Amino acid sequence: MSNGAQEGVLELVRKTGETGIFFVRLLGACIPALGRPRLIIAQIYNAGARSLIIIMLSGLFTGMVLGLQFYDVLNRFGATEALGTAVALALLKELGPVLTALLFAGRAGTALTSEIGLMRATDQLTAMDVMAVDPIRHVAAPRFLGGLIAVPLLTAIFTVVGLFGAQLIGVQFLGVDHGIFWSQAQSAVALKDVTEGVVKSIVFGAVVSLIAVNEGYHSEPTAEGIGRATTRTVVASSVMILLLDYVLTAVFL
Amino acid sequence: MSRQDEDERSRVSDSQSNPNMDVTDAVIEVRGVHYAIGDRPIFDGLDLTVKRGLITAVMGPSGTGKTTLLRLITGEIYAGRGRVAVFGRDIGTLTTRELYATRRRMGVLFQNGALLTDLNVYENVAFPVREHTDLPEPLIHKLVLTKLEAVGLRGAAELMPAELSGGMARRVALARAIVTDPEILIYDEPFVGLDPISLGVILRLVKQMNDALKITSVVVSHDVHEIATIADYSYLLSEGKVVASGTPTELASSDSATVRQFMTGGAEGPVRFHYPAPDYAEQLMEVSR
Numbered sequence: 001m002s003n004g005a006q007e008g009v010l011e012l013v014r015k016t017g018e019t020g021i022f023f024v025r026l027l028g029a030c031i032p033a034l035g036r037p038r039l040i041i042a043q044i045y046n047a048g049a050r051s052l053i054i055i056m057l058s059g060l061f062t063g064m065v066l067g068l069q070f071y072d073v074l075n076r077f078g079a080t081e082a083l084g085t086a087v088a089l090a091l092l093k094e095l096g097p098v099l100t101a102l103l104f105a106g107r108a109g110t111a112l113t114s115e116i117g118l119m120r121a122t123d124q125l126t127a128m129d130v131m132a133v134d135p136i137r138h139v140a141a142p143r144f145l146g147g148l149i150a151v152p153l154l155t156a157i158f159t160v161v162g163l164f165g166a167q168l169i170g171v172q173f174l175g176v177d178h179g180i181f182w183s184q185a186q187s188a189v190a191l192k193d194v195t196e197g198v199v200k201s202i203v204f205g206a207v208v209s210l211i212a213v214n215e216g217y218h219s220e221p222t223a224e225g226i227g228r229a230t231t232r233t234v235v236a237s238s239v240m241i242l243l244l245d246y247v248l249t250a251v252f253l
Numbered sequence: 254m255s256r257q258d259e260d261e262r263s264r265v266s267d268s269q270s271n272p273n274m275d276v277t278d279a280v281i282e283v284r285g286v287h288y289a290i291g292d293r294p295i296f297d298g299l300d301l302t303v304k305r306g307l308i309t310a311v312m313g314p315s316g317t318g319k320t321t322l323l324r325l326i327t328g329e330i331y332a333g334r335g336r337v338a339v340f341g342r343d344i345g346t347l348t349t350r351e352l353y354a355t356r357r358r359m360g361v362l363f364q365n366g367a368l369l370t371d372l373n374v375y376e377n378v379a380f381p382v383r384e385h386t387d388l389p390e391p392l393i394h395k396l397v398l399t400k401l402e403a404v405g406l407r408g409a410a411e412l413m414p415a416e417l418s419g420g421m422a423r424r425v426a427l428a429r430a431i432v433t434d435p436e437i438l439i440y441d442e443p444f445v446g447l448d449p450i451s452l453g454v455i456l457r458l459v460k461q462m463n464d465a466l467k468i469t470s471v472v473v474s475h476d477v478h479e480i481a482t483i484a485d486y487s488y489l490l491s492e493g494k495v496v497a498s499g500t501p502t503e504l505a506s507s508d509s510a511t512v513r514q515f516m517t518g519g520a521e522g523p524v525r526f527h528y529p530a531p532d533y534a535e536q537l538m539e540v541s542r
Contacts, residue, residue: 119370127367130327131381132353138384 022214025136026144033141043146047108047209048154054107055100059158062095063087063165070166071174083176084185087166092189092197093252096159098245101204104151105237109212112143113233116216117226125217140217144209151205152198159197196252203244208237278305279338280437280469281326286335288321295321297493299335303437308463308470310480310501313490314515314524319473320364322490323439326471327361328352339437357385360430364441366422368414368429374401375410378428385433400428405454420451427455431462437469438462444476456483477516481505489515491524 033039070086116139119125125135163185170176212233219229281303288296295318303309311319324330325337328344337344339355347355368377378397382388388396401407404424414422423443430438440459444452460483462468474480480487481501489497489504489512497504497512504512514522530536 122370123363123365123367124369126329127361127363127369129329130356130359130361131384132356133381133384134353 018218019210019214022136022217023210026140026210026213029134029137029141030145032137033145036142039138039142040145040149043142044150044153047104047112047143047146048150051104051107051150051154052157054103055154055158056161058099058103059096059161060165062099062158063091063162063167064169066090066095066162067166067169067174071170071176080170080174080176081180082184083166083170084181084183085188087170088163088185088189089193091159091162091166092193093200094245094249096155096162097197097200097204098241100155100158100201101151101208101241102238104147104154104205105208105212105234105241108147108150109208109233109237110230112147112209112212113216113219113230114226116140116143116213117219117221117229120217120219121221121226136217140213144206144213147209147212148202148205151208152201155197155201192252196248199252200245200248203248204241207240207244211236211240279303280305280340281471282336282338283322283325284336284338286325286332286337288318288325288330288332290321294493296332296335299490299494301488301495301498303469303471304486305469306463306467307485308459308472308483310484310487311471311473311490312475312477312480312487312515314475317490318493319475319490320441323361323441323471323473326439327356327359357433358435359437359439360433360435362423362427362430362438362440362443364445366414366419366426368417368422368425370414372414373410374406374412374414374417374425377414377425378432381429381433396432397428400432401425403431403458404428420447423447424451424455427458431468434466435468437471440470440472440474442474443472444474444479452479459483491515 066087067083070083070090071080074080074082074086116125119135119139125139128135128138167178167181171178171181215229215233215236216226219225279302281301283299283301286296286299287294288299299322301311311322313319321330325332326339326344328339328347331337331345340358342351342355344352344355368374369380372380375397378400379393382393382396398407398410401410404427406421406424406428409417409421409425414425417425423446427443438459443455443459447455456479459470459472463470463483472480472484481504484501487498487501487504488495491511497507497509499507505516507513507516511523514524
């Protein structure tokens, strides 16, 4: 193995170990952090409520596109009444959790990374540490929990808005019967499908929040360092979401 | 280091053994500390003692590791070799819980203030009190206002850190550092960038807190003349070691070339101003070629 490859492997092992240790410390800090709900609520607002518009708009357009595409495919088989089923399952099981997590990584994950990175660069984390206040408990844990809670809620909103977007196209513009659309959607969706979506959204929320907080916490305290950490958050989150999506889909099938 | 400097160092350092500076009164002891960043050595056998109730100044040119010394004392970093003891306990051997318990007895004023940017001035000062005590809100209110009044910023309580000047941020950070009445106060370059009025106020505050509350103060600074007016004892660091120590009067009257260069701000002397570089003329010729 060449020197460059060896260094690359060592760096990967170091990074994985660092993230693992950080994750264990973070989990340990989550329990006392739960005793400070005000900090967590503030982070749900920052990461979640402030992502609402982008999530709702994306959900609406995703649903509208699904309405058009599924209608086109189903129409070829004369099965347009199955539009509600197709859209509901696609949004619940797949597109809702995945797209919400990707959007969350781009909107809130980057904000988390740069915020914590800037706190590192301006000695705020050091100041807390020196004041005997654990920055992981006070800064990282509330943000991690905020993201963990916000992503499933945003996913639910994305899915609901997406369904209405598909209904708008399918029923209002393409003439699918309103009653059939909703009854098909309702009857085809089983608890297992909802569970799959919920589990995915929780896992994605945990992974994106962990990556964002970890990258910010360990970022180099310079403008370039914070920029690189922010980029890594988006790239690593996106890859992990798609990889875990495959794993979880395989598990649930 | 020249022989003259060595002699001077031992002569001035002898004053540490005077009866007013009993070793048992040592609050911070640094013994034979070696510390390096990568391959670059910062400390090469550093020794110094901070006595209870005194204002100890740590001076030295930029890049001599003054801030690194503070980080060693607060346990942010650990010495490669040697021992840093605070309140008699080796900081490198403490558990996280013990380290935090030790840190609660210290206050640190950071060079840039390091205020929490999502909290206003009032909440920044109240932060350590809220974190470490269950004091009722009216008492926290009084405590915070008292400290803000002491640094002259009671009227700025509602401002956010982004709305403060550098000097104001430093004064808020000082209020935050003293709000829990620590036994040791560590100041990292407290006078940099302050206007003359703020500088005078901070100097008086450091002195008053030391006199009235018997707080042990460690002031890292290269503002020689300012620090000389309040320090009880000073250490001059250079090239990873203490090159001179003594009272401000002793340092001012020192014959040591290093001390004199530092006190008078000379570019030529034992403390080099230039970072090691290849020959200047040769390098210029290379460019023109």
